Amino acid sequence: MDIILSILSPDVIFPVLFAMTFGIFVGGLPGLTATMAVALIIPISYYMSPLAGLGMVLGVSFTSIFSGDIPATFLRIPGTPASGAATLDGFELAKKGKGSLALTLDLFCSAIGGLIGILLLILIAPPLANFALQFTNFEYFWLGLFGLSMSAVLSKGNMMKGLTSAVLGLAISTIGIDITTGYPRFTFGNIELMDGIGFIPAMIGLFGISEVLKRVQQGAAKLQLPPITEKVKISPIEALKIIWKEKMTLIKAAFVGTFIGALPGAGADIAAWVAYGVEKKTSKNSEDFGTGNIKGVIAPTSANNAALGGTWIPALVFGVPGDTITAIVLGAMLMYGLKPGPLIFTESRELVNGVFGIAVLANILMIPIGYLGIKAFAQVLKLKTSVVLTGVVLFSMIGSYAIRNSYFDIYVMLAFGFIGYIMERLAVPLAPMILGIILGPMVEDNLRVGLIKTGGSMNQFFTRPISLVLFLLILLVFLGGPTVGLLKKAFKSKKS
Amino acid sequence: MNIKNIFFGISLLVLSGLIFFFGSSFPNYVVRGNKLPGPKFFPFTMAVIIIILGAYYIIKSLIMIKLKRIPKDAALAPSDKITLDGIKNVIAIIAGIIVFVPLINLLGFILGATIISTALMIILNVKVWRSLVYSVILVVAIFLIFGMVFKIPLPEGIVVAMFQG
Numbered sequence: 001m002d003i004i005l006s007i008l009s010p011d012v013i014f015p016v017l018f019a020m021t022f023g024i025f026v027g028g029l030p031g032l033t034a035t036m037a038v039a040l041i042i043p044i045s046y047y048m049s050p051l052a053g054l055g056m057v058l059g060v061s062f063t064s065i066f067s068g069d070i071p072a073t074f075l076r077i078p079g080t081p082a083s084g085a086a087t088l089d090g091f092e093l094a095k096k097g098k099g100s101l102a103l104t105l106d107l108f109c110s111a112i113g114g115l116i117g118i119l120l121l122i123l124i125a126p127p128l129a130n131f132a133l134q135f136t137n138f139e140y141f142w143l144g145l146f147g148l149s150m151s152a153v154l155s156k157g158n159m160m161k162g163l164t165s166a167v168l169g170l171a172i173s174t175i176g177i178d179i180t181t182g183y184p185r186f187t188f189g190n191i192e193l194m195d196g197i198g199f200i201p202a203m204i205g206l207f208g209i210s211e212v213l214k215r216v217q218q219g220a221a222k223l224q225l226p227p228i229t230e231k232v233k234i235s236p237i238e239a240l241k242i243i244w245k246e247k248m249t250l251i252k253a254a255f256v257g258t259f260i261g262a263l264p265g266a267g268a269d270i271a272a273w274v275a276y277g278v279e280k281k282t283s284k285n286s287e288d289f290g291t292g293n294i295k296g297v298i299a300p301t302s303a304n305n306a307a308l309g310g311t312w313i314p315a316l317v318f319g320v321p322g323d324t325i326t327a328i329v330l331g332a333m334l335m336y337g338l339k340p341g342p343l344i345f346t347e348s349r350e351l352v353n354g355v356f357g358i359a360v361l362a363n364i365l366m367i368p369i370g371y372l373g374i375k376a377f378a379q380v381l382k383l384k385t386s387v388v389l390t391g392v393v394l395f396s397m398i399g400s401y402a403i404r405n406s407y408f409d410i411y412v413m414l415a416f417g418f419i420g421y422i423m424e425r426l427a428v429p430l431a432p433m434i435l436g437i438i439l440g441p442m443v444e445d446n447l448r449v450g451l452i453k454t455g456g457s458m459n460q461f462f463t464r465p466i467s468l469v470l471f472l473l474i475l476l477v478f479l480g481g482p483t484v485g486l487l488k489k490a491f492k493s494k495k496s
Numbered sequence: 497m498n499i500k501n502i503f504f505g506i507s508l509l510v511l512s513g514l515i516f517f518f519g520s521s522f523p524n525y526v527v528r529g530n531k532l533p534g535p536k537f538f539p540f541t542m543a544v545i546i547i548i549l550g551a552y553y554i555i556k557s558l559i560m561i562k563l564k565r566i567p568k569d570a571a572l573a574p575s576d577k578i579t580l581d582g583i584k585n586v587i588a589i590i591a592g593i594i595v596f597v598p599l600i601n602l603l604g605f606i607l608g609a610t611i612i613s614t615a616l617m618i619i620l621n622v623k624v625w626r627s628l629v630y631s632v633i634l635v636v637a638i639f640l641i642f643g644m645v646f647k648i649p650l651p652e653g654i655v656v657a658m659f660q661g
Contacts, residue, residue, distance in 0.1 A: 047646040158568060164508070164549045171515065171542040178535040181525055185535055186518055209589075216585035216620060217578065386620035387630050393589060394613055397596055398605075398638055402648045407597045414593045421586075426504050427497070444538040451533050 003350065007357045012052040015045070016358060019056035020063045020365060024373035027064030027080050028071060029388055034064035034080040034268070035324045035431075036207045040392070042200055042332055043399030050336040050351055055358035057332060058308075061325050062362050065268055065304050066110040066370055070377045073102050082268035082304040085276040089289065089296030096292055100374075104239035105294065106301040107370040109250055112243070113302030114363040116254035117261065117309025121316075122356050124262075125345070128317045132342035135318075137453065138461050141446035142470035144439045147264035147320035149477045151432045159478070161428045169436015170443065172197055179441070180448060192408040199331040201400035201413035202437060206430050207324075208396040209417025212389050214424060242294060249279055249295045250302045257303030261310025267323025268304040268311075275303030309359065316340055316352070319442065324431040327438050335403075497567050501557040508550030515543035588619040604653030605643070609635045 006012060019041050026037035041060045045053035068080030073090035086106065093102040135143070148170075152162030175186045176196030187193040243250060253275040260271035279299035280289045289296045311322025312329075319340040321327035333340050338348055345352055400413040420430050454460050461467055525534030560567060592612050600608035610631050617627035642648040 044641065044646070047648075160549065160552065164546075167542055167545050167549065168511075171511075171539060171546065174539040174542070181523070181535050183522060183535045185522060185539065186515075188518075209593075213586050213589060216589055217582035384622055386617055386622050387626075390613055390616045390620065390622075390631075391634050393592065393616065394609060394634055394638060397593060398609075398642055398650075402642055402646070405649060407601075410593065410597055414590065417593075418590065426500050428504070448533045448537065452527075455530065456532065 003353050003357050006051060006354060007055075007361060011049065012055055012358070015048055015052045016055040016059045016362065017365070017369075019045070020059040020362065020369050021372075023060035023063030024067040024369060024376075026060075027067035028373060028377055029385075033207065033211070034061055034068060034082060035328070036211060036392070037061070037064040038325050038328050039200075039204050039207045040395055040399060042203075042328060043402045045332065046200075046335060046403060050333075050338060051354045051358070053332060053336065054329070054351075054355050055362070057325075057329055058355065058359050059362045059365075061308055062110075062114055062305060062359075062366055063369060063373070065308065066107065066301075066366060067373050067377075069106045069110070069301055070103060070374060073099055073106065074377070080269075082272055082307075084269060085272040085300035086297065086304075088276070088300075089291070089293050090301075092290065092292035093294075093297065098292070101239060101242075102297050103374050104236055105242060105297050107367060107374070108236075108239055108243055109253075109298050109302040110305040110370070111363045111366045112250060113254040113257060114305035114308060114366070115360065116251065116302075117258045117306035118356065118359040118363065119309075120255075120258045120306075121309040121312050121359075125313050125317050128313065129342035129345045132317050134466065135342070136464075137446040137450040138464050138467045139470060140319075141443060141450055141461065142467055142474065143318050143320055144443035144446065146470055146474050146477070147314070147318075148432065148435055148439055148443075149474050150264045151435045153477050158427075161426075162432050165423065165428050165430065166432035166436045169433040169438075170440045171436075172202075172433075173437050173440020174444070179445060190408075192406060197437065198400070198403065198406075198409045198412055199334075199437060200403045201409040202416045203328055203331065203434055204396045204400050205413040205416025205418075206420040206434055208392055209413060210420025210424060210430070212392055212396075213417060213421040215385065215389055217421075243298065246295060246298050249298045252282075253279060253299040253302040254306040257306030258310035260303070261307030261322055262313040263310075264314050264320050264322055267325065268307040271307035271310070272300035272304040276300045305363075312359075316344060317342060321435060321438065324434060327431070327435050330438055498557040498561050501553045501567065505550040505553030505557065508546050508553070512543040512546040512550065515539050515546070519543070585620060588616060592616050600651045600653065602654050604656045605650035606635055606639055607653065608651075609638070 022041060023034070023037050026040065027034055037060050038057055041056055045056040048056065065080060065082050068083035069086040069090065072083040072086040073094050090099075090102045090106065093099060148166040149163075152166045153159050173196070175193055177184050177187075177194050184194055256275045256278055257268070257271040260274050261267065276289075276296065276299050279295050280286050283289065283293075283295060285293065307323075308325070311326045314320045314322050315326040315330055319330065321330050330340055338344065338351070396413060396417075397410050400409045401407065403409065423430060423433070450461060451458070462471060519536045519539050522536035522539075523534065525532045525537075557567075592615065596608065596612050599612060602608065603611070610628075613631035613634055614624075614627045617630060618624055622630070639650065643650045
């Protein structure tokens with residue numbers, strides 16, 4: 001009862017509603033990602049209580065993932081990467097004049113999929129946390145590396161570039177005072193660098209400013225979006241009837257989405273594509289997919305929101321983020337003085353329950369807010385992209401400054417924005433770098449403490465059962481794909 | 497893309513060189529005569545991996561150039577050509593952020609941020625009067641959220657302080 005009251009208190013529910021509306025706005029604008037929405041809300045949530053702040057992050061992530069589907073359906077431009085799969089059948093339905101139906105289905109499926117993801121999180125996370133209590137420095141070292149490896153392998157681009165991005169993030173994480181010896185590393189006498197590179201300005205730079213630079217570099221001609229050709233009409237009852245008929249598609253996609261989301265490094269975008277692929281492969285009418293099949297709308301849109309619940313499983317239980325959004329969440333939790341990991345379920349039980357409660361509420365509230373979002377979308381697109389991008393720059397600068405009242409952090413943000421811009425031009429994914437910055441201290445501390453415990457021997461890292469399993473998993477992550485490829489090639493050549 | 501990858505590989509080698517150069521002065525960590533992993537252990541480990549990765553990109557790209565092949569990830573890099581207009585926009589954004597700090601220190605947040613915002617919008621082809629209106633709305637909204645609600649000390653500016661005496 002106390003939890004419900006604290007969730008519904010004005011200082012929690014109003015910030016969450018604000019964040020959800022903000023998420024609809026940012027997610028709905030093509031080019032502005034859900035990650036960017038979360039990154040931009042963090043400086044505001046920092047000044048809230050941990051419950052309200054984490055609730056804001058949850059709210060903004062759910063609505064921004066959904067609203068990314070709005071331009072995906074009407075314009076065939078995914079608002080966020082997680083909406084990529086929603087363009088296939090959603091846009092085909094919109095072309096047939098059924099855009100409103102597609103989006104209403106999308107909204108309900110996002111909410112129901114999100115709820116299933118959260119319920120699975122509530123069911124799976126606590127028992128998994130009990131298991132994680134057996135972990136020591138040796139296991140946490142491998143777990144951190146496992147999260148980074150997954151993120152490197154699953155990122156868009158080639159595996160080596162993902163790995164490079166992660167290693168660069170780990171190297172950046174060494175800037176600042178060394179925790180074990182108190183020695184300042186790579187600070188060059190700058191007091192502002194003693195605490196290390198600010199996570200928030202680095203993240204805002206990588207995901208906010210680099211995106212702005214990428215967009216403005218395309219020139220003025222590409223800074224305006226095409227107009228919508230259809231008026232938005234909503235028929236919720238018809239949509240609900242269709243969803244009931246296709247309930248197995250929704251449930252299957254939500255389970256697939258949660259599972260994919262729970263894999264460290266895999267997020268809502270991969271979940272949506274996998275769920276779409278699974279549905280297409282198992283469907284009797286697979287040839288209809290891509291021509292406006294309703295199942296092709298239900299599967300990816302349920303999966304991408306369900307994945308959000310899944311991404312919180314490794315984040316809360318092991319302190320290893322499931323995707324970029326939960327990487328930011330981990331940073332936010334550390335800001336609040338919370339330590340993600342199995343002990344959070346005993347030490348901050350009330351807060352964890354509150355976060356679960358807000359997640360459920362956010363998915364329910366997403367339906368009315370989503371409706372308004374669909375209606376407001378046409379108005380939002382009337383805003384010139386230049387205006388929105390300038391707003392992002394202004395918000396990024398003040399958001400970076402606000403965390404520590406530091407002008408230096410604005411320049412840190414700019415530097416990371418430029419680094420991110422260059423990295424994208426070189427097809428180097430950004431997400432592993434931010435994960436490297438966050439997981440760097442965890443990996444380094446556990447490695448060094450482990451080595452100190454064993455007097456410099458690496459034996460324990462390989463001989464403890466869970467450590468060994470995690471090490472083998474990392475090998476599998478890197479070598480599994482190429483080995484299967486080689487075997488297939490060998491098999492084919494033998495056959496021919 | 498191969499040339500870009502060579503440039504990337506060289507940058508990585510330079511970076512690892514810098515890590516070794518600046519990290520060489522870090523002290524060793526010795527406890528009761530035992531040499532344990534100290535402050536330089538992890539950065540140097542990363543630097544070694546970065547060298548390997550840098551060398552990998554350079555060697556692989558040189559081989560690809562010789563074989564006249566394009567890397568698989570070339571499709572993921574933005575294919576748009578960099579135009580003069582685009583470069584102007586990128587420089588404007590970077591310059592705007594650099595100038596932002598001294599300007600808000602001098603003129604205060606509201607005036608400084610409005611000037612930067614308006615200038616950026618004009619450069620990005622928004623009409624002057626619209627730029628001004630949108631900028632005022634944006635800056636006031638940010639001021640209300642951060643300055644009034646969260647009580648972040650936003651700079652009032654040297655000029656305002658002088659007038660206040």
